[in-house]
Amino acid sequence: TAGITQAPTSQILAAGRSMTLRCTQDMRHNAMYWYRQDLGLGLRLIHYSNTAGTTGKGEVPDGYSVSRANTDDFPLTLASAVPSQTSVYFCASSDSGNSPTDTQYFGPGTRLTVL
Amino acid sequence: GQNIDQPTEMTATEGAIVQINCTYQTSGFNGLFWYQQHAGEAPTFLSYNVLDGLEEKGRFSSFLSRSKGYSYLLLKELQMKDSASYLCAVSDSNYQLIWGAGTKLIIKP
Numbered sequence: 001t002a003g004i005t006q007a008p009t010s011q012i013l014a015a016g017r018s019m020t021l022r023c024t025q026d027m028r029h030n031a032m033y034w035y036r037q038d039l040g041l042g043l044r045l046i047h048y049s050n051t052a053g054t055t056g057k058g059e060v061p062d063g064y065s066v067s068r069a070n071t072d073d074f075p076l077t078l079a080s081a082v083p084s085q086t087s088v089y090f091c092a093s094s095d096s097g098n099s100p101t102d103t104q105y106f107g108p109g110t111r112l113t114v115l
Numbered sequence: 116g117q118n119i120d121q122p123t124e125m126t127a128t129e130g131a132i133v134q135i136n137c138t139y140q141t142s143g144f145n146g147l148f149w150y151q152q153h154a155g156e157a158p159t160f161l162s163y164n165v166l167d168g169l170e171e172k173g174r175f176s177s178f179l180s181r182s183k184g185y186s187y188l189l190l191k192e193l194q195m196k197d198s199a200s201y202l203c204a205v206s207d208s209n210y211q212l213i214w215g216a217g218t219k220l221i222i223k224p
Binding site for chain 2 (some may be wrong): 011040041043044045049058074090097098099100101102104105106107108109
Protein backbone atom coordinates (compact mmCIF):
# COMPACT_ATOMS: atom_id res chain seq x y z
CA THR A 1 0.00 0.00 0.00
CA ALA A 2 1.41 3.40 -0.96
CA GLY A 3 -0.22 5.27 1.92
CA ILE A 4 0.37 8.94 1.24
CA THR A 5 2.41 10.27 -1.65
CA GLN A 6 3.60 13.82 -2.19
CA ALA A 7 5.07 15.53 -5.23
CA PRO A 8 7.48 16.99 -5.93
CA THR A 9 10.10 15.72 -3.48
CA SER A 10 11.87 19.05 -3.62
CA GLN A 11 11.59 22.29 -5.54
CA ILE A 12 13.39 25.59 -5.91
CA LEU A 13 10.97 28.39 -6.77
CA ALA A 14 11.49 32.02 -7.68
CA ALA A 15 9.70 34.53 -5.45
CA GLY A 16 6.43 35.67 -6.97
CA ARG A 17 5.82 32.41 -8.83
CA SER A 18 2.93 30.11 -8.06
CA MET A 19 3.17 26.44 -7.26
CA THR A 20 0.95 23.53 -6.30
CA LEU A 21 2.15 20.80 -3.97
CA ARG A 22 0.36 17.53 -4.59
CA CYS A 23 -0.82 15.03 -2.01
CA THR A 24 -2.65 11.76 -2.61
CA GLN A 25 -3.71 9.08 -0.13
CA ASP A 26 -5.05 5.61 -0.82
CA MET A 27 -6.28 4.77 2.68
CA ARG A 28 -9.78 6.22 2.14
CA HIS A 29 -9.21 8.54 5.08
CA ASN A 30 -11.77 11.29 5.53
CA ALA A 31 -9.44 13.91 6.99
CA MET A 32 -6.34 15.41 5.42
CA TYR A 33 -3.89 18.06 6.60
CA TRP A 34 -1.07 20.26 5.40
CA TYR A 35 1.75 21.20 7.79
CA ARG A 36 4.97 23.10 7.45
CA GLN A 37 8.02 22.19 9.49
CA ASP A 38 10.71 24.75 10.20
CA LEU A 39 13.90 24.31 12.22
CA GLY A 40 13.30 24.90 15.91
CA LEU A 41 9.54 25.03 15.54
CA GLY A 42 6.89 22.36 15.85
CA LEU A 43 4.79 21.26 12.93
CA ARG A 44 2.34 24.05 12.14
CA LEU A 45 -1.01 23.38 10.56
CA ILE A 46 -1.69 25.34 7.38
CA HIS A 47 -5.06 23.98 6.23
CA TYR A 48 -7.12 20.90 6.85
CA SER A 49 -10.12 19.06 5.47
CA ASN A 50 -12.35 16.78 7.51
CA THR A 51 -14.17 15.43 4.48
CA ALA A 52 -14.28 15.85 0.71
CA GLY A 53 -15.79 19.20 -0.23
CA THR A 54 -14.87 21.00 3.00
CA THR A 55 -11.70 22.77 4.12
CA GLY A 56 -10.63 24.79 7.13
CA LYS A 57 -7.85 27.16 8.13
CA GLY A 58 -5.12 26.11 10.49
CA GLU A 59 -2.61 28.13 12.45
CA VAL A 60 -0.70 29.63 9.49
CA PRO A 61 -3.03 29.77 6.44
CA ASP A 62 -1.95 33.11 4.92
CA GLY A 63 -0.45 32.78 1.44
CA TYR A 64 -1.79 29.25 0.95
CA SER A 65 -4.98 27.76 -0.46
CA VAL A 66 -6.33 24.22 -0.67
CA SER A 67 -9.13 22.30 -2.31
CA ARG A 68 -10.65 18.89 -1.64
CA ALA A 69 -12.54 17.79 -4.72
CA ASN A 70 -12.42 14.10 -3.76
CA THR A 71 -11.37 11.85 -0.87
CA ASP A 72 -7.91 11.00 -2.18
CA ASP A 73 -6.38 14.33 -3.23
CA PHE A 74 -5.56 17.45 -1.24
CA PRO A 75 -3.38 19.91 -3.21
CA LEU A 76 -1.77 22.95 -1.58
CA THR A 77 -1.27 26.07 -3.70
CA LEU A 78 1.06 28.98 -3.13
CA ALA A 79 -0.33 31.79 -5.30
CA SER A 80 2.71 34.07 -5.12
CA ALA A 81 5.61 32.53 -3.24
CA VAL A 82 7.73 34.51 -0.77
CA PRO A 83 11.07 33.52 0.82
CA SER A 84 9.39 33.00 4.23
CA GLN A 85 7.53 30.07 2.68
CA THR A 86 10.80 28.17 2.40
CA SER A 87 10.11 25.08 4.48
CA VAL A 88 9.44 21.36 4.47
CA TYR A 89 5.78 20.66 3.78
CA PHE A 90 4.11 17.52 5.06
CA CYS A 91 0.73 16.21 4.05
CA ALA A 92 -1.05 13.91 6.51
CA SER A 93 -4.30 12.02 6.72
CA SER A 94 -6.43 10.43 9.42
CA ASP A 95 -9.54 8.31 9.54
CA SER A 96 -12.06 10.88 10.78
CA GLY A 97 -10.54 14.17 11.97
CA ASN A 98 -12.99 14.38 14.86
CA SER A 99 -12.11 11.54 17.19
CA PRO A 100 -9.75 11.58 20.21
CA THR A 101 -7.89 8.49 19.03
CA ASP A 102 -7.54 9.69 15.44
CA THR A 103 -3.95 8.99 14.39
CA GLN A 104 -2.39 11.04 11.65
CA TYR A 105 -0.21 9.39 9.00
CA PHE A 106 2.31 11.46 7.11
CA GLY A 107 3.58 11.64 3.57
CA PRO A 108 7.33 11.85 2.84
CA GLY A 109 7.33 15.65 2.57
CA THR A 110 8.21 18.29 -0.01
CA ARG A 111 11.26 20.47 0.56
CA LEU A 112 10.53 23.92 -0.92
CA THR A 113 13.05 26.72 -1.30
CA VAL A 114 11.82 30.14 -2.38
CA LEU A 115 14.53 32.47 -3.66
CA GLY B 116 -2.15 30.49 24.58
CA GLN B 117 -1.24 26.95 23.66
CA ASN B 118 2.22 25.68 24.43
CA ILE B 119 4.10 22.38 24.23
CA ASP B 120 7.58 22.22 25.76
CA GLN B 121 10.23 19.58 25.15
CA PRO B 122 14.02 19.62 25.56
CA THR B 123 15.75 20.54 22.32
CA GLU B 124 18.37 17.81 22.39
CA MET B 125 19.40 14.83 24.53
CA THR B 126 22.33 12.42 24.37
CA ALA B 127 22.33 8.84 25.61
CA THR B 128 24.44 5.72 25.34
CA GLU B 129 23.59 2.61 23.37
CA GLY B 130 21.94 0.03 25.64
CA ALA B 131 20.90 2.62 28.22
CA ILE B 132 17.49 4.11 29.12
CA VAL B 133 16.38 7.65 28.30
CA GLN B 134 13.32 9.65 29.33
CA ILE B 135 12.07 12.48 27.12
CA ASN B 136 9.73 14.90 28.88
CA CYS B 137 6.89 16.97 27.48
CA THR B 138 4.82 19.59 29.29
CA TYR B 139 1.76 21.20 27.77
CA GLN B 140 -0.81 23.94 28.17
CA THR B 141 -3.62 23.71 25.64
CA SER B 142 -7.24 24.73 25.15
CA GLY B 143 -8.85 21.40 25.82
CA PHE B 144 -7.27 17.98 25.90
CA ASN B 145 -8.24 14.94 23.88
CA GLY B 146 -5.07 12.94 24.26
CA LEU B 147 -1.33 13.14 23.74
CA PHE B 148 0.65 11.59 20.92
CA TRP B 149 4.32 10.75 20.51
CA TYR B 150 5.85 10.51 17.06
CA GLN B 151 9.33 9.54 15.90
CA GLN B 152 11.00 11.39 13.04
CA HIS B 153 14.30 10.31 11.52
CA ALA B 154 16.29 13.03 9.80
CA GLY B 155 14.88 13.81 6.38
CA GLU B 156 11.87 11.56 6.85
CA ALA B 157 8.22 11.84 7.82
CA PRO B 158 6.99 11.59 11.41
CA THR B 159 5.69 8.13 12.34
CA PHE B 160 3.25 7.32 15.14
CA LEU B 161 4.63 5.82 18.36
CA SER B 162 2.00 6.11 21.08
CA TYR B 163 -1.22 7.71 22.29
CA ASN B 164 -2.25 8.44 25.90
CA VAL B 165 -5.56 9.86 27.05
CA LEU B 166 -5.80 8.41 30.57
CA ASP B 167 -3.29 8.92 33.37
CA GLY B 168 -0.66 6.26 33.69
CA LEU B 169 1.91 4.29 31.78
CA GLU B 170 1.38 2.62 28.41
CA GLU B 171 4.04 0.09 27.49
CA LYS B 172 4.79 -1.00 23.95
CA GLY B 173 7.94 -3.08 23.65
CA ARG B 174 11.04 -0.99 24.33
CA PHE B 175 8.99 2.20 24.33
CA SER B 176 6.65 3.38 27.09
CA SER B 177 4.67 6.60 27.42
CA PHE B 178 3.34 8.17 30.61
CA LEU B 179 0.68 10.82 31.12
CA SER B 180 -0.39 12.98 34.05
CA ARG B 181 -3.29 15.19 32.99
CA SER B 182 -3.39 17.11 36.29
CA LYS B 183 0.25 18.13 35.83
CA GLY B 184 0.08 18.68 32.06
CA TYR B 185 3.00 16.32 31.72
CA SER B 186 4.05 13.32 29.68
CA TYR B 187 7.23 11.40 29.08
CA LEU B 188 8.46 8.88 26.56
CA LEU B 189 10.73 6.21 27.96
CA LEU B 190 13.06 4.36 25.63
CA LYS B 191 14.81 1.26 26.97
CA GLU B 192 17.74 -0.77 25.63
CA LEU B 193 18.67 2.04 23.29
CA GLN B 194 19.83 1.13 19.80
CA MET B 195 21.67 3.27 17.29
CA LYS B 196 18.55 3.28 15.10
CA ASP B 197 16.71 5.15 17.88
CA SER B 198 18.68 8.26 16.95
CA ALA B 199 15.88 10.53 15.78
CA SER B 200 13.69 13.42 16.83
CA TYR B 201 10.75 12.65 19.11
CA LEU B 202 7.71 14.86 18.73
CA CYS B 203 5.06 15.41 21.39
CA ALA B 204 1.61 16.52 20.20
CA VAL B 205 -1.61 17.27 22.06
CA SER B 206 -5.07 16.87 20.57
CA ASP B 207 -6.98 20.01 21.55
CA SER B 208 -10.70 20.68 21.99
CA ASN B 209 -11.20 20.65 18.20
CA TYR B 210 -9.15 17.44 17.75
CA GLN B 211 -6.41 19.47 16.09
CA LEU B 212 -2.85 18.46 16.99
CA ILE B 213 -0.66 21.06 18.68
CA TRP B 214 2.98 20.07 18.22
CA GLY B 215 6.09 20.56 20.28
CA ALA B 216 9.32 21.47 18.48
CA GLY B 217 10.69 17.98 19.05
CA THR B 218 13.60 16.50 20.98
CA LYS B 219 16.62 15.39 18.99
CA LEU B 220 17.98 12.21 20.58
CA ILE B 221 21.62 11.38 19.88
CA ILE B 222 22.76 7.83 20.68
CA LYS B 223 26.46 7.25 21.25
CA PRO B 224 28.12 3.83 21.10
